[in-house]
Amino acid sequence: MTDKKVRVRFAPSPTGGLHLGGVRTVLFNYLFAKKHNGDFILRIEDTDQTRYVEGAEQYILDCLAWCGLKADESPEVGGPYAPYRQSERKAAYRQYAEQLVMQGHAYYAFDTAEELDAKRKEIPNFQYGLAYRESLRNSIALPQHEVDALLDAHTPHVIRIKMPADETVSFNDLIRGHVSFETNQVDDKVLLKADGMPTYHLAVVVDDFLMKITHAFRGEEWLPSAPVHLLLWEYLGWKTDMPQWAHLPLILKPDGHGKLSKRDGARLGFPVYAMSWYDAKTDELTPGFRELGFLPEAFINLLATLGWNDGTEQEIFTLDELIEKFSLERVSKAGAKFDFEKAKWFSAEWIKRSSVSSLKLAVSTILADKGIVVNDDAKLETVINLIKDRCVVLPDFYQQAGYFFDQPKEYDLNAVKPKWTDAKTDFFKEFAILLNVETTIEAHDLEAKFKALAETKGLKVGDVMLPLRVMLVGGKFGPHVFDIVALLGKAETISRMEKAVEQFIAPPAP
RNA sequence: GGCCCGUUCGUCUAGGGGUUAGGACAGGAGAUUUUCAUUCUUCAAACAGGGGUUCGAUUCCCCUACGGGCUACCA
Helix, strand or coil, X not given: CCCCCCEEEECCCCCCCCEXXXXXXXXXXXXXXXXXXXXXXXXXXXXXXXXXXXXXXXXXXXXXXXXXXXXXXXXXXXXXXXXXXXXXXXXXXXXXXXXXXXXXXXXXXXXXXXXXXXXXXXXXXXXXXXXXXXXXXXXXXXXXXXXXXXXXXXXXXXXXXXXXXXXXXXXXXXXXXEEEEEHHHCCCCEEECCCCCECHHHHHHXXXXXXXXXXXXXXXXXXXXXXXXXXHHHHCCCHHHCCEEEEECCEECCCXXXXXXXXHHHHHCCCCECCCEEECCCCEEECEHHHHCCCHHHHHXXXXXXXXXXXXXXXXXXXXXXXXHCCHHHXXXXXXXXXXXXXXXXXXXXXXXXXXXXXXXXXXXXXXXXXXXXXXXXXXXXXXXXXXXXXXXXXXXXXXXXXXXXXXXXCCHHHHHHXXXXXXXXXXXXXXHHHHCCCCCCHHHHHHHHHHHHXXXXXXXXXXXXXXXXXXXXXXXXXXXXXXXXXXXXXXXXXXXXXXXHHHHCCCCC
Protein backbone atom coordinates (compact mmCIF):
# COMPACT_ATOMS: atom_id res chain seq x y z
CA MET A 1 0.00 0.00 0.00
CA THR A 2 2.98 2.25 0.49
CA ASP A 3 3.42 3.15 -3.14
CA LYS A 4 -0.26 3.23 -4.02
CA LYS A 5 -1.62 6.63 -4.81
CA VAL A 6 -3.75 7.94 -1.96
CA ARG A 7 -7.43 8.01 -2.86
CA VAL A 8 -10.15 9.05 -0.43
CA ARG A 9 -13.84 9.68 -0.82
CA PHE A 10 -16.71 11.50 0.77
CA ALA A 11 -19.97 9.69 0.21
CA PRO A 12 -23.02 11.64 1.33
CA SER A 13 -26.66 10.77 0.79
CA PRO A 14 -28.60 13.44 -1.04
CA THR A 15 -31.29 13.71 1.60
CA GLY A 16 -31.09 17.33 2.72
CA GLY A 17 -28.79 19.97 4.14
CA LEU A 18 -25.10 19.32 4.66
CA HIS A 19 -24.28 19.16 8.33
CA LEU A 20 -21.21 20.60 10.07
CA GLY A 21 -19.96 17.12 10.80
CA GLY A 22 -20.32 16.19 7.16
CA VAL A 23 -18.23 19.13 6.06
CA ARG A 24 -15.60 18.25 8.61
CA THR A 25 -15.46 14.71 7.23
CA VAL A 26 -15.02 16.21 3.78
CA LEU A 27 -12.32 18.48 5.11
CA PHE A 28 -10.30 15.74 6.77
CA ASN A 29 -10.60 13.61 3.65
CA TYR A 30 -9.51 16.52 1.51
CA LEU A 31 -6.62 17.54 3.74
CA PHE A 32 -5.31 14.01 3.92
CA ALA A 33 -5.57 13.54 0.16
CA LYS A 34 -3.90 16.82 -0.70
CA LYS A 35 -1.20 16.33 1.90
CA HIS A 36 -0.26 13.07 0.22
CA ASN A 37 -0.77 14.27 -3.34
CA GLY A 38 -3.76 12.02 -3.61
CA ASP A 39 -7.25 12.20 -5.07
CA PHE A 40 -10.41 13.26 -3.34
CA ILE A 41 -13.53 11.64 -4.73
CA LEU A 42 -17.14 12.63 -4.22
CA ARG A 43 -19.54 9.73 -4.51
CA ILE A 44 -23.26 10.12 -4.11
CA GLU A 45 -24.87 7.38 -2.05
CA ASP A 46 -28.41 7.59 -3.34
CA THR A 47 -29.40 4.00 -2.75
CA ASP A 48 -32.39 4.82 -0.60
CA GLN A 49 -35.04 5.91 -3.03
CA THR A 50 -37.47 6.72 -0.26
CA ARG A 51 -35.19 9.36 1.17
CA TYR A 52 -33.92 10.87 -2.05
CA VAL A 53 -34.45 14.61 -2.21
CA GLU A 54 -34.44 16.60 -5.42
CA GLY A 55 -31.74 19.24 -5.50
CA ALA A 56 -29.79 17.86 -2.59
CA GLU A 57 -26.95 16.63 -4.76
CA GLN A 58 -26.44 20.00 -6.42
CA TYR A 59 -26.62 21.59 -2.99
CA ILE A 60 -23.79 19.35 -1.74
CA LEU A 61 -21.72 20.27 -4.78
CA ASP A 62 -22.38 23.94 -4.07
CA CYS A 63 -21.36 23.55 -0.44
CA LEU A 64 -18.06 21.98 -1.40
CA ALA A 65 -17.46 24.71 -3.93
CA TRP A 66 -18.18 27.39 -1.35
CA CYS A 67 -15.77 25.76 1.08
CA GLY A 68 -13.12 25.51 -1.61
CA LEU A 69 -12.94 21.73 -1.29
CA LYS A 70 -13.13 20.63 -4.89
CA ALA A 71 -13.37 16.97 -5.69
CA ASP A 72 -11.01 15.48 -8.25
CA GLU A 73 -13.69 13.03 -9.31
CA SER A 74 -17.44 13.45 -8.84
CA PRO A 75 -20.75 13.13 -10.66
CA GLU A 76 -20.16 16.71 -11.77
CA VAL A 77 -16.66 16.46 -13.20
CA GLY A 78 -16.64 12.74 -13.90
CA GLY A 79 -13.52 10.59 -13.70
CA PRO A 80 -12.09 7.21 -14.58
CA TYR A 81 -14.42 5.30 -12.26
CA ALA A 82 -17.71 6.87 -13.34
CA PRO A 83 -20.54 6.81 -12.66
CA TYR A 84 -20.20 8.36 -9.21
CA ARG A 85 -23.83 8.00 -8.30
CA GLN A 86 -24.66 4.66 -6.75
CA SER A 87 -28.15 4.56 -8.23
CA GLU A 88 -26.44 4.50 -11.64
CA ARG A 89 -24.24 1.63 -10.53
CA LYS A 90 -27.16 -0.48 -9.38
CA ALA A 91 -26.59 -3.32 -11.86
CA ALA A 92 -23.07 -3.93 -10.56
CA TYR A 93 -23.94 -4.72 -6.98
CA ARG A 94 -26.20 -7.74 -7.43
CA GLN A 95 -23.46 -9.97 -8.84
CA TYR A 96 -21.34 -9.47 -5.74
CA ALA A 97 -24.25 -10.28 -3.47
CA GLU A 98 -25.00 -13.41 -5.48
CA GLN A 99 -21.35 -14.36 -5.38
CA LEU A 100 -21.48 -14.20 -1.59
CA VAL A 101 -24.60 -16.37 -1.55
CA MET A 102 -22.86 -18.92 -3.71
CA GLN A 103 -19.86 -18.95 -1.42
CA GLY A 104 -22.10 -19.44 1.58
CA HIS A 105 -21.31 -16.07 3.11
CA ALA A 106 -24.75 -14.68 2.41
CA TYR A 107 -28.31 -15.93 1.96
CA TYR A 108 -31.71 -15.03 0.65
CA ALA A 109 -34.27 -13.87 3.19
CA PHE A 110 -37.97 -13.70 2.41
CA ASP A 111 -39.28 -12.28 5.65
CA THR A 112 -41.58 -9.34 5.24
CA ALA A 113 -41.20 -6.11 7.14
CA GLU A 114 -44.32 -6.98 9.11
CA GLU A 115 -42.97 -10.36 10.13
CA LEU A 116 -39.76 -8.81 11.35
CA ASP A 117 -41.58 -6.08 13.25
CA ALA A 118 -43.61 -8.76 14.96
CA LYS A 119 -40.46 -10.65 15.91
CA ARG A 120 -38.90 -7.54 17.37
CA LYS A 121 -41.95 -6.95 19.50
CA GLU A 122 -42.19 -10.54 20.58
CA ILE A 123 -38.51 -11.11 21.38
CA PRO A 124 -36.86 -8.47 23.57
CA ASN A 125 -33.39 -8.33 22.07
CA PHE A 126 -34.19 -9.71 18.68
CA GLN A 127 -31.36 -9.69 16.17
CA TYR A 128 -31.52 -11.25 12.72
CA GLY A 129 -28.45 -13.38 13.23
CA LEU A 130 -26.92 -16.47 14.69
CA ALA A 131 -29.58 -17.01 17.34
CA TYR A 132 -32.67 -16.70 15.16
CA ARG A 133 -31.76 -17.09 11.52
CA GLU A 134 -32.60 -20.80 11.56
CA SER A 135 -36.16 -20.07 12.58
CA LEU A 136 -36.90 -17.45 9.94
CA ARG A 137 -37.86 -17.56 6.29
CA ASN A 138 -34.57 -17.68 4.48
CA SER A 139 -32.40 -19.91 2.35
CA ILE A 140 -30.62 -21.28 5.39
CA ALA A 141 -33.73 -22.43 7.21
CA LEU A 142 -35.86 -23.42 4.24
CA PRO A 143 -35.29 -26.55 2.11
CA GLN A 144 -33.68 -25.92 -1.25
CA HIS A 145 -36.77 -26.71 -3.36
CA GLU A 146 -38.81 -24.21 -1.38
CA VAL A 147 -36.17 -21.53 -1.84
CA ASP A 148 -36.08 -22.24 -5.57
CA ALA A 149 -39.85 -22.02 -5.76
CA LEU A 150 -39.88 -18.74 -3.91
CA LEU A 151 -37.18 -17.36 -6.19
CA ASP A 152 -38.94 -18.61 -9.32
CA ALA A 153 -42.12 -16.92 -8.19
CA HIS A 154 -40.18 -13.65 -7.85
CA THR A 155 -41.00 -13.46 -4.20
CA PRO A 156 -39.58 -10.22 -2.80
CA HIS A 157 -36.42 -10.97 -0.90
CA VAL A 158 -33.25 -9.47 0.39
CA ILE A 159 -29.76 -10.85 0.60
CA ARG A 160 -28.20 -10.88 4.05
CA ILE A 161 -24.64 -11.47 5.10
CA LYS A 162 -24.20 -14.63 7.17
CA MET A 163 -22.12 -13.57 10.13
CA PRO A 164 -19.76 -16.38 11.13
CA ALA A 165 -19.98 -17.90 14.58
CA ASP A 166 -17.37 -17.42 17.27
CA GLU A 167 -14.95 -15.22 15.43
CA THR A 168 -13.23 -12.05 16.46
CA VAL A 169 -12.92 -9.37 13.83
CA SER A 170 -10.38 -6.72 14.58
CA PHE A 171 -8.56 -3.98 12.78
CA ASN A 172 -6.32 -1.05 13.38
CA ASP A 173 -8.19 2.22 13.20
CA LEU A 174 -5.95 5.10 12.18
CA ILE A 175 -7.41 7.25 14.94
CA ARG A 176 -8.44 4.79 17.63
CA GLY A 177 -5.88 2.07 17.31
CA HIS A 178 -6.86 -1.55 17.82
CA VAL A 179 -10.61 -2.20 17.73
CA SER A 180 -12.28 -5.60 17.88
CA PHE A 181 -15.71 -7.19 17.69
CA GLU A 182 -17.20 -10.60 18.37
CA THR A 183 -19.08 -11.83 15.32
CA ASN A 184 -21.73 -13.48 17.50
CA GLN A 185 -22.84 -10.03 18.57
CA VAL A 186 -23.25 -8.66 15.08
CA ASP A 187 -26.47 -9.27 13.16
CA ASP A 188 -26.90 -10.45 9.59
CA LYS A 189 -27.09 -7.10 7.88
CA VAL A 190 -29.06 -6.74 4.68
CA LEU A 191 -26.71 -6.39 1.74
CA LEU A 192 -29.15 -6.16 -1.13
CA LYS A 193 -32.63 -4.76 -0.64
CA ALA A 194 -35.80 -6.11 -2.16
CA ASP A 195 -35.76 -3.34 -4.76
CA GLY A 196 -32.38 -4.55 -5.97
CA MET A 197 -30.51 -1.62 -4.51
CA PRO A 198 -27.55 -2.35 -2.29
CA THR A 199 -27.53 -1.11 1.28
CA TYR A 200 -24.70 1.10 2.41
CA HIS A 201 -22.84 -1.95 3.68
CA LEU A 202 -22.50 -3.60 0.31
CA ALA A 203 -22.21 -0.44 -1.73
CA VAL A 204 -19.45 1.09 0.34
CA VAL A 205 -17.30 -2.02 0.06
CA VAL A 206 -17.89 -2.62 -3.63
CA ASP A 207 -17.37 0.99 -4.60
CA ASP A 208 -14.37 1.55 -2.39
CA PHE A 209 -12.82 -1.47 -4.06
CA LEU A 210 -13.80 -0.51 -7.58
CA MET A 211 -12.71 3.08 -7.05
CA LYS A 212 -9.41 1.99 -5.49
CA ILE A 213 -9.97 3.87 -2.26
CA THR A 214 -6.92 3.64 0.01
CA HIS A 215 -8.15 5.42 3.14
CA ALA A 216 -11.70 5.54 4.38
CA PHE A 217 -12.67 8.30 6.79
CA ARG A 218 -16.14 8.41 8.23
CA GLY A 219 -17.95 9.40 11.41
CA GLU A 220 -17.68 7.30 14.54
CA GLU A 221 -21.30 6.26 14.19
CA TRP A 222 -20.07 3.76 11.60
CA LEU A 223 -17.75 1.94 13.95
CA PRO A 224 -20.28 -0.75 14.98
CA SER A 225 -20.81 -1.81 11.39
CA ALA A 226 -17.10 -1.97 10.61
CA PRO A 227 -16.92 -5.74 11.22
CA VAL A 228 -19.51 -6.28 8.49
CA HIS A 229 -17.42 -4.26 6.07
CA LEU A 230 -14.21 -6.01 7.06
CA LEU A 231 -15.77 -9.42 6.50
CA LEU A 232 -17.15 -8.33 3.14
CA TRP A 233 -13.71 -7.24 2.00
CA GLU A 234 -12.43 -10.64 3.03
CA TYR A 235 -15.26 -12.72 1.52
CA LEU A 236 -15.15 -10.85 -1.75
CA GLY A 237 -11.47 -11.71 -1.95
CA TRP A 238 -10.23 -8.16 -1.85
CA LYS A 239 -8.65 -8.13 1.56
CA THR A 240 -5.25 -6.99 0.38
CA ASP A 241 -6.84 -3.95 -1.23
CA MET A 242 -8.89 -2.91 1.77
CA PRO A 243 -8.55 0.76 2.68
CA GLN A 244 -7.27 1.81 6.05
CA TRP A 245 -10.07 2.96 8.27
CA ALA A 246 -10.30 6.09 10.36
CA HIS A 247 -13.41 6.80 12.40
CA LEU A 248 -13.73 10.47 13.19
CA PRO A 249 -15.03 11.73 16.54
CA LEU A 250 -18.54 13.14 16.51
CA ILE A 251 -19.61 16.74 16.88
CA LEU A 252 -21.93 16.96 19.86
CA LYS A 253 -24.67 19.29 21.08
CA PRO A 254 -23.30 22.26 23.02
CA ASP A 255 -25.62 21.68 25.94
CA GLY A 256 -27.38 18.41 26.47
CA HIS A 257 -26.67 15.02 25.11
CA GLY A 258 -26.05 13.45 21.79
CA LYS A 259 -24.75 14.43 18.44
CA LEU A 260 -25.46 17.80 16.99
CA SER A 261 -28.59 17.90 14.86
CA LYS A 262 -30.46 20.34 12.71
CA ARG A 263 -32.97 20.83 15.51
CA ASP A 264 -30.28 22.01 17.90
CA GLY A 265 -29.47 24.87 15.60
CA ALA A 266 -33.04 26.07 15.61
CA ARG A 267 -33.30 25.56 19.36
CA LEU A 268 -30.05 27.28 20.28
CA GLY A 269 -29.97 29.89 17.55
CA PHE A 270 -27.06 28.99 15.33
CA PRO A 271 -26.63 27.27 11.98
CA VAL A 272 -25.80 23.61 11.67
CA TYR A 273 -25.69 23.44 7.87
CA ALA A 274 -22.91 24.82 5.73
CA MET A 275 -25.37 26.65 3.51
CA SER A 276 -29.07 27.35 3.89
CA TRP A 277 -31.26 24.48 2.87
CA TYR A 278 -34.82 24.84 1.74
CA ASP A 279 -37.06 21.84 2.22
CA ALA A 280 -39.85 22.05 -0.32
CA LYS A 281 -41.89 19.37 1.43
CA THR A 282 -42.14 21.17 4.72
CA ASP A 283 -41.61 24.66 3.28
CA GLU A 284 -38.89 25.08 5.85
CA LEU A 285 -35.68 27.06 5.42
CA THR A 286 -32.79 25.92 7.60
CA PRO A 287 -30.10 28.58 7.86
CA GLY A 288 -26.48 28.00 6.98
CA PHE A 289 -23.12 29.43 7.92
CA ARG A 290 -22.69 31.04 4.53
CA GLU A 291 -25.92 32.98 4.80
CA LEU A 292 -25.18 34.01 8.38
CA GLY A 293 -22.12 35.70 6.95
CA PHE A 294 -19.19 33.42 7.72
CA LEU A 295 -16.24 33.59 5.38
CA PRO A 296 -15.59 30.09 3.99
CA GLU A 297 -12.03 30.33 5.31
CA ALA A 298 -13.39 30.89 8.81
CA PHE A 299 -15.82 28.02 8.49
CA ILE A 300 -13.10 25.64 7.34
CA ASN A 301 -10.76 26.88 10.06
CA LEU A 302 -13.24 26.31 12.87
CA LEU A 303 -14.13 22.87 11.59
CA ALA A 304 -10.49 21.87 11.33
CA THR A 305 -9.79 22.76 14.93
CA LEU A 306 -12.81 20.82 16.13
CA GLY A 307 -11.02 17.58 16.91
CA TRP A 308 -7.64 18.42 15.48
CA ASN A 309 -4.72 20.68 16.37
CA ASP A 310 -1.18 20.97 15.13
CA GLY A 311 0.42 20.68 18.55
CA THR A 312 1.40 24.33 18.70
CA GLU A 313 -0.65 27.25 19.94
CA GLN A 314 -1.62 28.32 16.46
CA GLU A 315 -5.38 28.49 15.90
CA ILE A 316 -5.78 30.38 12.68
CA PHE A 317 -4.94 28.34 9.62
CA THR A 318 -5.38 28.84 5.92
CA LEU A 319 -6.41 25.86 3.82
CA ASP A 320 -2.85 25.55 2.52
CA GLU A 321 -1.47 25.55 6.04
CA LEU A 322 -3.98 22.89 7.03
CA ILE A 323 -2.91 20.73 4.12
CA GLU A 324 0.69 21.14 5.13
CA LYS A 325 0.18 20.48 8.84
CA PHE A 326 -2.65 17.97 8.91
CA SER A 327 -1.98 14.58 10.38
CA LEU A 328 -4.31 11.84 11.53
CA GLU A 329 -2.22 11.18 14.62
CA ARG A 330 -3.29 14.56 15.93
CA VAL A 331 -7.01 13.94 15.52
CA SER A 332 -8.59 13.45 18.92
CA LYS A 333 -10.61 10.41 19.84
CA ALA A 334 -13.32 12.04 21.89
CA GLY A 335 -16.35 13.83 20.52
CA ALA A 336 -16.41 17.62 20.70
CA LYS A 337 -19.27 19.82 21.82
CA PHE A 338 -19.89 22.54 19.31
CA ASP A 339 -19.28 26.05 20.66
CA PHE A 340 -20.91 28.76 18.60
CA GLU A 341 -19.13 31.53 20.54
CA LYS A 342 -15.79 30.17 19.43
CA ALA A 343 -17.13 29.82 15.91
CA LYS A 344 -17.99 33.52 15.88
CA TRP A 345 -14.51 34.32 17.12
CA PHE A 346 -13.05 32.51 14.10
CA SER A 347 -15.34 34.52 11.88
CA ALA A 348 -14.27 37.83 13.42
CA GLU A 349 -10.61 36.87 13.21
CA TRP A 350 -10.90 36.03 9.54
CA ILE A 351 -12.70 39.27 8.73
CA LYS A 352 -10.03 41.23 10.58
CA ARG A 353 -7.23 39.43 8.80
CA SER A 354 -8.79 39.58 5.35
CA SER A 355 -7.58 42.24 2.97
CA VAL A 356 -9.91 45.04 2.00
CA SER A 357 -9.88 43.92 -1.61
CA SER A 358 -10.90 40.37 -0.75
CA LEU A 359 -13.79 41.69 1.33
CA LYS A 360 -15.09 44.17 -1.23
CA LEU A 361 -17.36 41.91 -3.19
CA ALA A 362 -18.98 40.36 -0.13
CA VAL A 363 -19.51 43.73 1.52
CA SER A 364 -21.03 45.39 -1.50
CA THR A 365 -23.36 42.43 -1.84
CA ILE A 366 -24.43 42.81 1.78
CA LEU A 367 -25.03 46.53 1.28
CA ALA A 368 -26.87 45.97 -2.00
CA ASP A 369 -29.20 43.54 -0.25
CA LYS A 370 -30.10 46.40 2.05
CA GLY A 371 -30.70 48.74 -0.84
CA ILE A 372 -27.40 50.56 -0.74
CA VAL A 373 -25.70 50.73 -4.09
CA VAL A 374 -22.09 51.73 -3.80
CA ASN A 375 -20.49 53.28 -6.85
CA ASP A 376 -17.55 54.97 -5.17
CA ASP A 377 -15.00 52.21 -5.03
CA ALA A 378 -12.38 54.19 -3.15
CA LYS A 379 -14.90 55.17 -0.51
CA LEU A 380 -15.96 51.55 -0.08
CA GLU A 381 -12.37 50.54 0.48
CA THR A 382 -11.83 53.25 3.06
CA VAL A 383 -15.02 52.26 4.83
CA ILE A 384 -14.13 48.58 4.94
CA ASN A 385 -10.72 49.39 6.27
CA LEU A 386 -12.21 51.60 8.94
CA ILE A 387 -14.71 49.06 10.25
CA LYS A 388 -13.61 45.54 9.53
CA ASP A 389 -12.10 45.17 12.99
CA ARG A 390 -15.52 45.60 14.49
CA CYS A 391 -17.43 43.07 12.40
CA VAL A 392 -18.01 39.52 13.57
CA VAL A 393 -19.98 38.28 10.57
CA LEU A 394 -20.42 39.80 7.12
CA PRO A 395 -23.88 41.33 7.70
CA ASP A 396 -22.33 43.43 10.47
CA PHE A 397 -20.89 45.51 7.67
CA TYR A 398 -24.34 46.89 7.02
CA GLN A 399 -24.84 47.95 10.61
CA GLN A 400 -21.33 49.36 10.77
CA ALA A 401 -21.13 50.89 7.31
CA GLY A 402 -24.65 51.76 6.27
CA TYR A 403 -24.49 55.30 7.65
CA PHE A 404 -21.54 56.13 5.44
CA PHE A 405 -23.90 55.88 2.51
CA ASP A 406 -27.33 56.73 3.95
CA GLN A 407 -28.37 59.23 6.57
CA PRO A 408 -29.39 57.64 9.84
CA LYS A 409 -33.08 56.87 9.86
CA GLU A 410 -33.37 57.25 13.57
CA TYR A 411 -31.25 58.55 16.41
CA ASP A 412 -30.37 57.27 19.82
CA LEU A 413 -32.22 60.20 21.37
CA ASN A 414 -31.84 58.91 24.91
CA ALA A 415 -28.12 59.44 24.61
CA VAL A 416 -28.35 63.12 23.80
CA LYS A 417 -31.77 64.64 24.27
CA PRO A 418 -31.99 64.70 28.06
CA LYS A 419 -28.78 66.70 28.26
CA TRP A 420 -29.43 68.92 25.27
CA THR A 421 -29.10 72.71 25.78
CA ASP A 422 -29.48 75.83 23.70
CA ALA A 423 -25.75 76.31 24.08
CA LYS A 424 -25.23 73.08 22.20
CA THR A 425 -27.60 74.10 19.43
CA ASP A 426 -25.62 77.27 19.15
CA PHE A 427 -22.34 75.40 19.15
CA PHE A 428 -23.33 73.19 16.26
CA LYS A 429 -24.57 76.16 14.24
CA GLU A 430 -21.18 77.76 14.61
CA PHE A 431 -19.38 74.55 13.92
CA ALA A 432 -21.35 74.24 10.69
CA ILE A 433 -20.23 77.70 9.67
CA LEU A 434 -16.66 76.84 10.55
CA LEU A 435 -16.87 73.63 8.61
CA ASN A 436 -18.35 75.34 5.63
CA VAL A 437 -15.28 77.47 5.02
CA GLU A 438 -12.91 74.51 5.13
CA THR A 439 -11.51 73.67 1.75
CA THR A 440 -10.19 70.23 2.60
CA ILE A 441 -11.16 68.17 5.56
CA GLU A 442 -8.43 66.55 7.53
CA ALA A 443 -9.55 64.57 10.55
CA HIS A 444 -6.90 65.64 13.06
CA ASP A 445 -6.99 69.26 12.08
CA LEU A 446 -10.75 69.42 12.24
CA GLU A 447 -10.82 67.72 15.60
CA ALA A 448 -8.51 70.40 16.97
CA LYS A 449 -10.77 73.15 15.65
CA PHE A 450 -13.82 71.41 17.06
CA LYS A 451 -12.22 71.21 20.49
CA ALA A 452 -11.08 74.81 20.37
CA LEU A 453 -14.57 75.96 19.50
CA ALA A 454 -16.05 73.95 22.35
CA GLU A 455 -13.64 75.59 24.73
CA THR A 456 -14.44 79.12 23.64
CA LYS A 457 -18.11 78.28 24.07
CA GLY A 458 -17.46 77.02 27.57
CA LEU A 459 -18.57 73.49 26.68
CA LYS A 460 -16.85 70.31 27.65
CA VAL A 461 -15.55 68.51 24.59
CA GLY A 462 -17.18 65.31 25.64
CA ASP A 463 -20.57 67.00 25.82
CA VAL A 464 -20.55 67.78 22.14
CA MET A 465 -18.47 64.93 20.82
CA LEU A 466 -21.07 62.27 21.53
CA PRO A 467 -23.93 64.30 20.04
CA LEU A 468 -21.88 64.81 16.88
CA ARG A 469 -21.46 61.07 16.63
CA VAL A 470 -25.15 60.43 17.08
CA MET A 471 -25.92 63.07 14.43
CA LEU A 472 -23.74 61.35 11.86
CA VAL A 473 -24.15 57.72 12.80
CA GLY A 474 -27.44 57.54 14.63
CA GLY A 475 -26.04 55.79 17.68
CA LYS A 476 -23.14 55.31 20.04
CA PHE A 477 -20.90 53.25 17.83
CA GLY A 478 -18.50 53.48 14.93
CA PRO A 479 -14.94 54.60 14.32
CA HIS A 480 -13.46 57.97 15.22
CA VAL A 481 -15.96 60.74 14.63
CA PHE A 482 -13.65 62.89 12.58
CA ASP A 483 -12.68 60.00 10.34
CA ILE A 484 -16.37 59.75 9.61
CA VAL A 485 -16.65 63.47 8.98
CA ALA A 486 -13.70 63.33 6.61
CA LEU A 487 -15.28 60.56 4.65
CA LEU A 488 -18.77 62.06 4.60
CA GLY A 489 -17.53 65.44 3.38
CA LYS A 490 -18.59 68.81 4.64
CA ALA A 491 -21.90 69.18 2.83
CA GLU A 492 -23.21 65.84 4.04
CA THR A 493 -21.92 66.43 7.55
CA ILE A 494 -23.60 69.84 7.78
CA SER A 495 -26.80 68.44 6.37
CA ARG A 496 -26.84 65.65 8.94
CA MET A 497 -26.08 68.04 11.79
CA GLU A 498 -28.91 70.34 10.85
CA LYS A 499 -31.36 67.53 10.44
CA ALA A 500 -30.43 65.93 13.72
CA VAL A 501 -30.52 69.15 15.75
CA GLU A 502 -34.16 69.57 14.80
CA GLN A 503 -34.92 66.28 16.45
CA PHE A 504 -32.76 66.99 19.45
CA ILE A 505 -34.60 70.25 20.21
CA ALA A 506 -38.07 69.00 19.34
CA PRO A 507 -40.42 68.60 22.30
CA PRO A 508 -40.86 65.01 23.39
CA ALA A 509 -43.61 63.13 21.63
CA PRO A 510 -46.82 62.93 23.66
C1' G B 1 -30.81 -4.32 27.68
C1' G B 2 -26.52 -5.91 24.40
C1' C B 3 -22.12 -4.44 21.79
C1' C B 4 -18.45 -0.74 20.62
C1' C B 5 -15.89 3.93 21.51
C1' G B 6 -14.47 7.70 24.78
C1' U B 7 -13.21 10.83 29.68
C1' U B 8 -7.55 17.39 31.33
C1' C B 9 -10.58 24.38 33.23
C1' G B 10 -17.96 25.91 31.62
C1' U B 11 -16.29 24.84 26.10
C1' C B 12 -12.26 23.49 22.30
C1' U B 13 -7.66 21.60 23.54
C1' A B 14 -1.74 21.14 24.74
C1' G B 15 1.09 18.13 27.76
C1' G B 16 2.92 13.72 29.83
C1' G B 17 5.87 8.98 35.24
C1' G B 18 8.82 14.10 38.99
C1' U B 19 5.49 20.63 35.34
C1' U B 20 3.80 26.88 39.00
C1' A B 21 -0.62 21.22 34.25
C1' G B 22 0.13 25.57 28.93
C1' G B 23 -3.05 28.09 25.13
C1' A B 24 -7.77 29.68 23.01
C1' C B 25 -13.21 30.90 23.48
C1' A B 26 -16.60 32.49 26.99
C1' G B 27 -16.56 35.11 32.09
C1' G B 28 -14.33 38.91 35.94
C1' A B 29 -11.06 43.28 36.72
C1' G B 30 -8.13 47.16 34.63
C1' A B 31 -5.62 50.27 30.64
C1' U B 32 -6.31 52.51 25.75
C1' U B 33 -10.33 54.43 22.79
C1' U B 34 -14.10 61.72 25.21
C1' U B 35 -18.82 56.30 21.47
C1' C B 36 -18.82 51.24 20.45
C1' A B 37 -15.63 47.58 18.89
C1' U B 38 -10.54 46.38 18.40
C1' U B 39 -5.96 46.04 21.13
C1' C B 40 -3.15 45.34 25.64
C1' U B 41 -2.56 43.86 30.88
C1' U B 42 -4.61 40.86 34.52
C1' C B 43 -7.82 37.35 37.53
C1' A B 44 -10.61 32.98 38.13
C1' A B 45 -11.11 28.08 36.20
C1' A B 46 -9.35 21.21 34.98
C1' C B 47 -6.28 15.88 35.18
C1' A B 48 -14.11 11.59 37.04
C1' G B 49 -13.50 7.95 41.36
C1' G B 50 -11.13 3.52 43.41
C1' G B 51 -7.44 0.01 43.18
C1' G B 52 -2.75 -1.56 41.42
C1' U B 53 2.64 -0.97 39.05
C1' U B 54 6.40 2.57 40.82
C1' C B 55 10.87 5.88 45.03
C1' G B 56 7.04 8.80 42.61
C1' A B 57 1.11 8.70 38.63
C1' U B 58 -2.82 13.30 36.14
C1' U B 59 0.30 10.34 32.62
C1' C B 60 0.95 2.96 32.42
C1' C B 61 -2.69 -1.35 33.83
C1' C B 62 -7.50 -2.96 35.93
C1' C B 63 -12.31 -1.93 37.85
C1' U B 64 -16.31 1.44 38.64
C1' A B 65 -18.86 5.73 37.31
C1' C B 66 -20.17 8.94 33.67
C1' G B 67 -20.63 10.46 28.49
C1' G B 68 -21.38 9.09 23.43
C1' G B 69 -22.46 5.81 19.24
C1' C B 70 -24.88 1.58 17.14
C1' U B 71 -28.64 -1.96 17.74
C1' A B 72 -33.79 -0.49 9.96
C1' C B 73 -34.82 -3.71 3.36
C1' C B 74 -31.49 4.89 6.58
C1' A B 75 -27.03 6.44 5.60
